[in-house]
Amino acid sequence: MNSFIKSLVVSAFPEESIDVVIRKMAKESRNVNYPGIVVILDKQGVLLGVVTDGDIRRSYANNILFSDAISKIMVDKPITISEKVTEENISLEVIRKVQLDKRHHSEWIRHVLIINGKNQLVNIVDYLDILQHSNNLVNRVAIFGMGYVGITLAVSLANRGHQVTGIDVQEDIVDSLNCGKSHVFEPGLLDMLTANLKRGSINFSSDLGLDTHQVYIVAVGTPLNSESKPDMSALINVLEVISTTLHSGDQVMLRSTVPVGVTREVVIPYIENRTNLKAGKDFYVSFAPERTIEGNAMHELKTLPQVVGGYSPQCVKNSVEFWSTLTPSVVRVDTIEAAEMVKLANNTFRDVSFSFANELALLADRYNVNSFELINAANEGYPRNKIPLPSPGVGGYCLTKDPILFSCTSKGLRKDAVLGISSRRVNEKAALYPIKLIKRYAKKIQVSLSDLNILIIGVAFKGVPETTDIRGSVAIDIFNNLKGHVDNIFGWDAVVDSKELKKVGFKVLDDLSVAICCSDVILILNNHPNNVYSDIYKHPESYRLIFDGWNQVDKSEIEKTVGMTYATMGYMTH
Numbered sequence: 001m002n003s004f005i006k007s008l009v010v011s012a013f014p015e016e017s018i019d020v021v022i023r024k025m026a027k028e029s030r031n032v033n034y035p036g037i038v039v040i041l042d043k044q045g046v047l048l049g050v051v052t053d054g055d056i057r058r059s060y061a062n063n064i065l066f067s068d069a070i071s072k073i074m075v076d077k078p079i080t081i082s083e084k085v086t087e088e089n090i091s092l093e094v095i096r097k098v099q100l101d102k103r104h105h106s107e108w109i110r111h112v113l114i115i116n117g118k119n120q121l122v123n124i125v126d127y128l129d130i131l132q133h134s135n136n137l138v139n140r141v142a143i144f145g146m147g148y149v150g151i152t153l154a155v156s157l158a159n160r161g162h163q164v165t166g167i168d169v170q171e172d173i174v175d176s177l178n179c180g181k182s183h184v185f186e187p188g189l190l191d192m193l194t195a196n197l198k199r200g201s202i203n204f205s206s207d208l209g210l211d212t213h214q215v216y217i218v219a220v221g222t223p224l225n226s227e228s229k230p231d232m233s234a235l236i237n238v239l240e241v242i243s244t245t246l247h248s249g250d251q252v253m254l255r256s257t258v259p260v261g262v263t264r265e266v267v268i269p270y271i272e273n274r275t276n277l278k279a280g281k282d283f284y285v286s287f288a289p290e291r292t293i294e295g296n297a298m299h300e301l302k303t304l305p306q307v308v309g310g311y312s313p314q315c316v317k318n319s320v321e322f323w324s325t326l327t328p329s330v331v332r333v334d335t336i337e338a339a340e341m342v343k344l345a346n347n348t349f350r351d352v353s354f355s356f357a358n359e360l361a362l363l364a365d366r367y368n369v370n371s372f373e374l375i376n377a378a379n380e381g382y383p384r385n386k387i388p389l390p391s392p393g394v395g396g397y398c399l400t401k402d403p404i405l406f407s408c409t410s411k412g413l414r415k416d417a418v419l420g421i422s423s424r425r426v427n428e429k430a431a432l433y434p435i436k437l438i439k440r441y442a443k444k445i446q447v448s449l450s451d452l453n454i455l456i457i458g459v460a461f462k463g464v465p466e467t468t469d470i471r472g473s474v475a476i477d478i479f480n481n482l483k484g485h486v487d488n489i490f491g492w493d494a495v496v497d498s499k500e501l502k503k504v505g506f507k508v509l510d511d512l513s514v515a516i517c518c519s520d521v522i523l524i525l526n527n528h529p530n531n532v533y534s535d536i537y538k539h540p541e542s543y544r545l546i547f548d549g550w551n552q553v554d555k556s557e558i559e560k561t562v563g564m565t566y567a568t569m570g571y572m573t574h
Contacts, residue, residue: 005121005122005123006032007031007032007033008032008033008034008123008124009032009033009034009037009038009039009121009124010024010025010028010029010032010035010037010038010039011038011039011040011041012024012038012039012040012041012051012070013040013041013042013043014040014042014048014049014069014070014071014074015069015070015071016069016070017066017067017068017069017070018056018059018064018065018066018067018068018069018070018072018073019066019067020070021038021051021056021070022056022066024038025038025053029303030299033124034111034124034126035302035303036052036053036054036303036328036329037050037051037052037053037111037124038050038051038052038070039113039121040070040071040074041121044120045120045121046118046119046120047078047080047113047115047119047120047121048071048074048076049071049074049075049076049077049078050074050075050078050111050113051070051073051074051075052075052328052329053303053328053329054305054328054329055073055074055075056073058073059072059073078113079094079112079113080112080113080114080115080119081093081094081112081113081114081115082114082115082116082117083114083115083116083122083123090112090125094112111124111125111126112124112125112126139162139163139213139214139215139322140162140163140165140211140212140213140214140215141154141157141162141163141164141165141213141214141215141216141217142164142165142167142208142211142213142215142216142217143157143164143165143166143167143217143219144167144168144216144217144218144219144220144238144241144242145167145168145218145219145220145221145234145238145256146166146167146168146170146173146174146177146183146204147184147219147220147221148184148186148294148297148397148469149219149255149256149290149292150166150168150217150219150220150255151166151177151182151184151186151189151193152184152186152189152292152297152298152301153217153219153255153290153301154166154202155189155192155193155196155202155298156192156298156301156302156326157325157326158196158199158201158202159192159195159196159201160325160326161201161325162201162215162325163201163202164196164201164202164203165202165203165204165205165208165211165213166202166203166204166205167204167205167206167207167208168204168206169206169237170206171206173204174204174205174206177193177204178197178203178204180193180194180197185466185467185468185469185495186294186295186297186298186467187295187296187298187465187466188298188299189297189298192298207241208241208242208244208245211245212245212247213245213250214249214250214251215250215251215253215322216242216246216250216251216252216253217253217255218235218238218239218242218252218253218254218255218256219255219256219290220234220235220237220238220256221234221256221397222234222235222256222257222258222405223401224401224404224405227412228404228413229408229412229413230258230259230262230405230408230410230412232258232262232266232410235256235258235262235266235267236266236270239267239270239271240274242271243270243271243274243275246271246275246277246283247283248277248282248283249282249283249284250283250284251283251284251285251286251315251318251319251322252267252271252283252284252285252286253285253286253287253288253319253322254267254285254286254287254288254340255288255289255290257289257290257343257344257398257401257402257405258340258405258410259340259405259406259408259409259410260337260340260341260344260406260409261337261340261409261410262340262410263285263287263311263336263337263340264311264336264337265410266410267285268285268311271283271285279311279312279315280311280312280314280315284310284311284312284314284315284318284319285310285311285315285336286308286309286310286311286315286316286318286319286336286339287308287309287310287336287339287340288306288307288308288319288323288339289307289339289340289342289343290343291304291307291342291343291346292304293465294396294462294465294467294469295462295464295465295466295467296465301326301327302326302327302328303327303328304327305327305328305329305330305331306323306326306327306329306330306331307330307331307333307339307342308320308323308330308331308332308333308339309332309333309334309335309336309337309338309339309340310336310339311336316332320332341406343402344402344403344405344406345406347398347399347402347403347406348402348403348406348419348420348423350394350399351394351399351402351403351420351423351424351427352403352419352420352422352423353388354388354390354391354394354399354423354427355394355422355423355424355426355427355430356387356388357371357375357387357388357389357390357391358390358391358393358394358426358427358429358430358569359426359430360374360375360387360390360570361390361430361433361569361570362426362429362430362433362569362570363570364569364570364571365433365436365569365570365571368570368571368572368574369570369571370555370568370570370571371390371568371569371570371571372389372390372551372568372569374570375387375388375389375390376389389551390430390569390570391430391474391549391550391569392430392431392433392434392474392478392523392525392547392549392569393427393428393430393431393432393433393474393477394427394430394431394474395431395461395462395472395473395474395475395526396461396462396469396471396472397461397469397471397472398472399472400424400472401472402420403419403420403421403423403424404420404421404424405420406420407420407421428477430569431474431477431478432477432478432481433569434478434523434525434547434549434567435478435481435482437545437547437567437572438452438454438482438521438523438545438547440572441521441545441565441567441572444565445543447520449485449486450485450486450487451487452486452488452520452521453488453490453518453519453520453521454482454486454488454489454490454519454520454521454522454523455490455491455492455515455516455518455519455521455522455523456475456478456479456489456490456491456492456506456523456525457492457493457512457522457523457524457525457531458475458492458493458494458524458525458526458527458528458531458549458550459473459475459476459491459492459493459496459501459504459506459525459526460473460475460493460495460496460526460528461473461474461526462526462527463494463495463526463527463528463529463531463550464527464528464529466494466495466528467495468495468496468497468500470496470500470504474525474526475491475523475525475526476504478523478525479491479504479505479506483505488507489505489506489507490506490507490508490509490515490518490519491504491506491507491508492508492509492512492515493526493528494528494530494531495528498510512533512535513533513535516533516535516536516538517535517538517541519544520540520542520543520544520545521544521545521547522536522544522545522546522547523547523549524546524547524548524549524550524552524553525549525550526549526550527550527552531550531552532552532553536553537553537554537557537558537561538561539561539562539563539564540561540563540564541563542563543563543564543565544563544564544565545564545565545567545572546558546564546565546566546567547567547568548566548567548568549568549569551568553566555568558573559573
């Protein structure tokens with residue numbers, strides 16, 4: 001296969017195992033234009049079949065061994081088009097072929113394989129792109145809320161051919177985005193934003209105005225108020241705006257994370273009462289949870305399956321057709337409530353899993369046991385139920401609120417859901433565990449807490465993938481709890497701008513080596529690889545505590561250095 005084709009798609013030979021092909025996809029997916037498909041070729045480059053990521057998921061569900069040859073699950077009669085067919089006739093030719101197979105083109109066809117007379121692959125085209133250019137699937141889309149969820153989605157949809165308006169009440173964000181400047185750090189976002197602004201496929205505004213759209217997507221936040229109840233004021237404000245411009249045939253899609261039942265109990269009645277339109281008949285309502293990870297959102301929006309639940313079968317069908325223009329596969333669920341639960345289930349499960357590891361670490365503290373060594377020992381060679389590693393709490397905007405939303409209705413906390421609340425309590429306790437160690441250390445070396453110079457390394461809520469997001473950051477929780485008790489608290493982060501650190505209240509030394517030299521206590525609170533600076537191992541002038549919250553430093557090097565004390569979750573050097 002020539003280099004041009006290699007840049008398009010991952011290829012494999014029919015005798016290669018499913019496992020080998022999965023590894024190929026994982027390794028090469030970022031370097032090809034069509035990551036969700038593998039073409040199966042013989043030694044002469046003749047096309048034998050295709051395998052999609054969906055085929056692999058189904059093989060797993062059907063208990064097919066990953067050691068089996070990939071040919072066992074490949075589609076040996078994919079839709080192919082001769083290179084002689086003109087671009088304007090491709091869509092008609094595909095429709096003709098799938099009708100012969102009694103399949104529906106909008107639900108089954110994503111990639112069209114272009115072959116020559118020798119049945120060799122010469123190109124791949126995205127069928128949806130063709131349809132969009134023929135104006136069949138292009139939509140005017142309004143997206144409310146230009147936070148992480150909204151802006152990444154807006155740019156990605158614009159890049160797929162939709163005409164997108166991003167709406168946010170903060171005019172400074174709107175102005176910045178219209179100038180091609182993003183307030184959100186996300187790899188790949190800025191280049192795609194700039195390209196689509198130039199193309200005229202995206203614009204930003206602080207209000208919807210009189211413009212009409214076919215699809216309205218709600219991506220505003222639903223934070224928790226001071227009573228840990230969901231604050232849906234931003235959602236209600238958006239519904240009011242949508243109600244003033246909604247027309248028969250339009251779609252309303254919820255992307256915001258909400259308590260189960262909100263779409264049916266709040267959203268639909270609100271719009272129906274203000275428009276005299278009926279959901280499922282006059283307008284179409286669906287819920288499509290956002291599940292991307294910060295730092296990799298632009299990639300995952302193109303590769304993750306999109307879950308969709310709707311108010312009626314027609315609502316689901318319309319929503320599936322829309323999301324199929326973006327994602328490689330769409331997973332239908334039976335109800336809106338099921339779709340609402342998906343994101344909450346994903347994040348609550350993660351938080352609960354982490355809470356077990358963190359509770360284990362908190363218990364290990366009683367016996368001065370290194371919880372990382374403990375869990376690694378428990379996992380070593382054990383084929384069942386791998387325990388996740390602990391951390392100083394669990395940060396981020398989503399994981400700190402979604403388990404509570406999981407335990408809520410539209411009216412507040414429910415009594416029959418306890419795990420989400422319990423996991424939050426454990427992880428919030430774990431987040432403050434380093435303070436317990438600092439106090440213990442201060443007592444050990446007989447120094448007042450206020451006299452310690454404390455350096456916090458890693459202020460963003462996570463280090464991998466990179467993000468500048470400090471919402472729900474464990475580092476800030478610790479800072480706020482130490483503030484007023486410690487005179488000097490320095491902050492450093494590999495990605496977060498020092499200006500943002502100063503806004504929080506940190507003292508900032510841009511040179512990490514200087515900050516290390518000046519510090520009596522160093523807390524490593526996220527897992528960015530640049531956190532472990534070589535100077536961290538140098539002999540201190542007097543004494544120093546290194547809290548290794550993510551098991552990143554060499555414990556033995558710290559413990560053998562005079563004046564250094566090592567600590568991690570559950571353990572501190574005597």
